[in-house]
Amino acid sequence: DQQVKQNSPSLSVQEGRISILNCDYTNSMFDYFLWYKKYPAEGPTFLISISSIKDKNEDGRFTVFLNKSAKHLSLHIVPSQPGDSAVYFCAARENAGNMLTFGGGTRLMVKP
């Protein structure tokens, strides 16, 4: 069941540059999308979210873009910092449900 897919298992970026993490989904009933960051031996930490009625949401260095027609969302981090190095998960919520469906994650490495 690959309703939420993160095709890049890893990404390496230089400090100060932009990190772009991508996520694709197949379920048209998803109406809310979230990004989580996870460090080893910790639980996922909520970063930013977006409703399906919007195409962009910004919070400081983090911006999420949603392209509903392409069923694609992306997380932009700018400027990237070494402390951003973690696994990033995209998750989606189905209309009228509570469960989150997660992607497989992308490991981001920000090099100083």
Next chain:
Amino acid sequence: EPEVTQTPSHQVTQMGQEVILRCVPISNHLYFYWYRQILGQKVEFLVSFYNNEISEKSEIFDDQFSVERPDGSNFTLKIRSTKLEDSAMYFCADSSGDSSYEQYFGPGTRLTVT
């Protein structure tokens, strides 16, 4: 800042034994969840709990699993007879129940079934 807490951080048990994983959600949050992540795999939804009853559950959440909120603060996941394939990180999460749908996760309990 309030956090979801979980105990124990690591539980080792023998196959066939019962385990109870514990969570203390954020105090004014109304929805509670359990997820698990088998090593190398995705985070998977198990169950959601609202108003003292299960509101949604996945196929994984079979008769071997149960959840309870025994005292208004703790939220527990019980596995009656553990199998080797139950070995995973188990995450408790909660959400406030307002118009935002963000779920806040605890640090997880690593369950190892031998």
